[in-house]
Amino acid sequence: MGEKITKVFNPAETLNEIENKFEMFQILNEKGEVVNPDALPDLSDDELVELMTRMVYTRILDQRSISLNRQGRLGFYAPTAGQEASQLASHFALEKDDWILPGYRDVPQIVWHGLPLWKAFLFSRGHFVGNQIPEGVNVVPPQIIIGAQYVQTAGVALGLKKRGSKTVAITYTGDGGSSQGDFYEGINFAGAQKTPAIFIVQNNQYAISTPREVQTAAKTIAQKGIAAGIPSTLVDGMDALAVYVATKDARDRAVRGEGPSLIETMCYRYGPHTMSGDDPTRYRTSDIDNEWAAKDPIVRFRIFLEGKGLWNEQKETEVIERAKEEIKEAIKKADETPKQKVTDLISNMFEELPHNLKEQYEIYKAKESK
């Protein structure tokens, strides 16, 4: 007995057709070969070198952050190695006045957007000065509630549209975040209001330990955008050029007034979920690790740039040395920041303190001056 409705419309077949249309977009394959020459971005040689520089720098930042964390000199830290193309090539498609609403792992993007590195370290250490965003840097502190940044991005994008601004709001979550109600509310609001938003899902395959297939029956996360009526792309998140092009296209559509886009970047985090006790060997095998290490975003971009004569070992060493030096300086500056006090925290609650906080301010002022 076939289902009667299939005589008119076949729901299962329609789903299959849609899912199969989401092919992963790639420009550079794992060997650094150009597989989609027509899709190559119009980036100058200098820009290509700059993108590589940022990826190499950020890999070093990750390594140093992990070791600083192990020495007890950094607090909360979510490792980024493996996700450099997803994070930095998407960011590379933005303009300075665009807004970024990051998830907790997306510190590199906001640093490259203008948040001083020493402040990023203070954020990690749990000091409010790390979250004091300099005037003119359009970022907010990393979001902890997975999904909240999606609905807020719909709000920023609506604000930008109302202001008639030719800028966009971009936000990041992960494969786990795409299961949140706020994920759908965010993309749906932005779609309905046709606002300049870019929603990125960095699908690094695991939400802490929970594998991607436990999150959803959907074959891709990208296809979830279809339900909200917004253009959606599945992209190789280990391929900087593909991520750049997908994001740039989404940005161009947004500033033309064509509304938001959803981009799923297929990637992998090499390290643990965070440095707070996560042990990836409990949920990932070394075979899986090796399979993804072979797709490394920096390796393939290096091959591509070397082939064009734009990159060599000396250049890479220079970037690494510069990164190490600047990280050292930033840590020093973070160390010099005065310790925060409860009176600071009380002062930051309201524009004008109500009676209860005024009283408590005096109590802590006395305690803290002892």
Add this chain to the structure above:
Amino acid sequence: MAQMTMIQAITDALRCELKNDDNVLVFGEDVGVNGGVFRATEGLQKEFGVDRVFDTPLAESGIGGLAVGLCLTGFRPVPEIQFFGFVYEVMDSISGQLARYRYRTGNTFNMPVTIRSPFGGGVHTPEMHSDSLEGLMAQQPGLKVVIPSTPYDAKGLLISSIRDNDPVVFLEHLKLYRSFREEVPEESYTIPLGKADVKREGTDLSIFAYGLMVHESLRAAEELAKEGYSVEVVDLRTISPLDIDTIVASVEKTNRAIVVQEAQKQAGIAANVVAEINERAILSLEAPVLRVAAPDTIYPFPQAENIWLPNYKDIIETAKKVLTF
């Protein structure tokens, strides 16, 4: 001056602020063409355009997120949550995000949002429409919680809330929307947040209340006056932060107090007021401070509503215990 119901005073306040500041935006479910399910936004979309007064998709968390994002781009959002029983859907946006933004960013961002929402019982709604959930809001540092009891107060307090540079939850009691009219100036005026109002002066007992319970308390005071008791009724108006000065001054004058809330008794605003009185004015007291509140059940099904909700008779009963202690 015009005679206005509370709902008209609220619409009038929104109109004043939409005129006063181009950054004010009014949005929510059905607030546009329909003017809101209670008509609080009646005519505003027509007057100010769909860019300033607009309908959203039906999703409270999305509405809360929209408010946060609009603040980041310099707007002054006034979202409506259609019924406050739906607040659970937007708790993260309110408590996890709006209330924390200034603090989280060390004073570099602020959230000048006023969330308006109807609440309160006595009008036989379906489930999740009548609950008094102001305690949930008052428990969250970083929010101000305002509950007017009269049309005049509603207009002045709403204008102050919208102009405030921190997030305000503005709760409008359903039963007060159209229950009476009073004189309300047509021009703009403000009533400071965090200030209680002595609605009736007295010397024997202080009753602290807010929302609909202010009116039940006034009725109780009227009845008690017939028996020779002089009862003061203080409308808290803002339940977070509390107006400690007015509360303490009243207790120091009358030496006896009760606190009335429509919400369930457990962990409520009334308990907080009692604690403040104990900490600050215990030596003025001639009797324990008692509470009048609803029982600690889930909000009742409509047929039991009238017995469940505290009323002036309950207030008189408790007031007498304190007066004759």
